[in-house]
Amino acid sequence: MLSRREARRLNGALLRQRPVREEYMSIHKNAIDSIILGVEDYNSTDPRRLLSATRNLVAGTMLLIKHKLASLSPPGTDEALLKERVLPEMDGKGGIKWKGKGRKTVDVQSMEDRCKSLGIDVDWQRVRKIVAHRNDIEHYFPSLTQNALRTLVADSFIIIRDFLRTQLNEDPLIVLGAPTWTTLTGVADVYKKEKDECLANIASINWDFSTVQDAMEDWQCPKCGSGLIDVLNPKSDKWDAHLQCRACGTEYDFETAAEAALGDANASHDYYSIKEGGDPATVICPECTHDTYDLEADHCLICGESVERSCKQCGERIPASELDGSGYCGYCNHMMSKDD
Numbered sequence: 001m002l003s004r005r006e007a008r009r010l011n012g013a014l015l016r017q018r019p020v021r022e023e024y025m026s027i028h029k030n031a032i033d034s035i036i037l038g039v040e041d042y043n044s045t046d047p048r049r050l051l052s053a054t055r056n057l058v059a060g061t062m063l064l065i066k067h068k069l070a071s072l073s074p075p076g077t078d079e080a081l082l083k084e085r086v087l088p089e090m091d092g093k094g095g096i097k098w099k100g101k102g103r104k105t106v107d108v109q110s111m112e113d114r115c116k117s118l119g120i121d122v123d124w125q126r127v128r129k130i131v132a133h134r135n136d137i138e139h140y141f142p143s144l145t146q147n148a149l150r151t152l153v154a155d156s157f158i159i160i161r162d163f164l165r166t167q168l169n170e171d172p173l174i175v176l177g178a179p180t181w182t183t184l185t186g187v188a189d190v191y192k193k194e195k196d197e198c199l200a201n202i203a204s205i206n207w208d209f210s211t212v213q214d215a216m217e218d219w220q221c222p223k224c225g226s227g228l229i230d231v232l233n234p235k236s237d238k239w240d241a242h243l244q245c246r247a248c249g250t251e252y253d254f255e256t257a258a259e260a261a262l263g264d265a266n267a268s269h270d271y272y273s274i275k276e277g278g279d280p281a282t283v284i285c286p287e288c289t290h291d292t293y294d295l296e297a298d299h300c301l302i303c304g305e306s307v308e309r310s311c312k313q314c315g316e317r318i319p320a321s322e323l324d325g326s327g328y329c330g331y332c333n334h335m336m337s338k339d340d
């Protein structure tokens with residue numbers, strides 16, 4: 001471990017090593033300013049500033065990554081790596097140079113593609129999580145509380161800390177300053193301790209399918225967005241499980257929680273699959289009527305029921321949308337109903 005003084009010196013040296021180009025240094029400054037402001041908002045007693053806290057923290061996190069992309073863009077390319085539009089130009093020496101065009105910067109997906117291609121290591125799952133969480137907060141959680149916001153603060157903290165250290169070689173304590181840093185670490189430590197308790201309680205129950213347990217572990221409260229979903233009666237039978245959000249107190253029974261958690265877990269798979277004409281991960285279970293019939297595993301993740309997938313009349317595979325538990329495909333069902 002370095003002493004603080006040594007760390008500061010090392011940091012100063014690292015900063016001096018880099019070519020100082022004004023435009024990308026200002027992205028760095030904006031990133032740090034946003035994060036500091038976001039933490040001030042979070043610490044404020046004014047509930048209206050909590051919305052501003054989410055915007056600033058997420059914006060600051062994204063700006064840190066953009067700063068890295070800007071700093072890696074070759075000189076004279078107008079921050080090509082940062083721009084959504086990149087066009088080739090003759091460089092006057094018989095070669096071609098890719099130049100960034102316009103003001104629009106890359107979206108999250110393009111940032112991810114470019115970083116991956118450049119070997120810049122970022123926890124993208126967590127990045128997508130905070131971006132989605134911020135959107136949810138803007139649209140669905142009108143009465144935001146500091147307690148509910150801890151999930152987003154803790155997630156942002158992990159991305160910011162790791163990115164500063166491993167990608168920018170900066171000491172987060174020094175760059176962010178002690179007040180911001182101690183708030184972030186404090187929130188993240190308490191959050192982690194509570195999350196671990198919740199996870200242990202979730203793991204104490206036999207959910208029959210690991211898919212269900214995984215979804216429960218990642219589930220965020222639909223009422224407030226907190227990731228602290230606890231089981232009030234650990235070790236109980238899954239059908240008796242009593243779940244509760246630690247941030248807002250909303251209670252959920254097993255069936256409600258499992259259906260919602262699986263829906264959230266499959267949301268992005270379903271989005272891409274349906275866009276390409278495929279099936280969703282789950283359909284309505286003919287037995288228990290929850291949207292938890294897993295098409296790939298061929299059983300319901302709540303009631304465990306497995307239904308006939310080949311039509312008893314024509315022998316064809318029954319399309320997912322026609323699974324009604326009758327054992328016939330939609331066409332044969334239709335033809336048979338005409339006969340009588």
Ligand SMILES: [Zn+2]
Nearest residue numbers: 221224245248
């Ligand atoms: Zn809640």
Ligand SMILES: [Zn+2]
Nearest residue numbers: 285288300303
């Ligand atoms: Zn079922």
Ligand SMILES: [Zn+2]
Nearest residue numbers: 311314329332
């Ligand atoms: Zn049939």
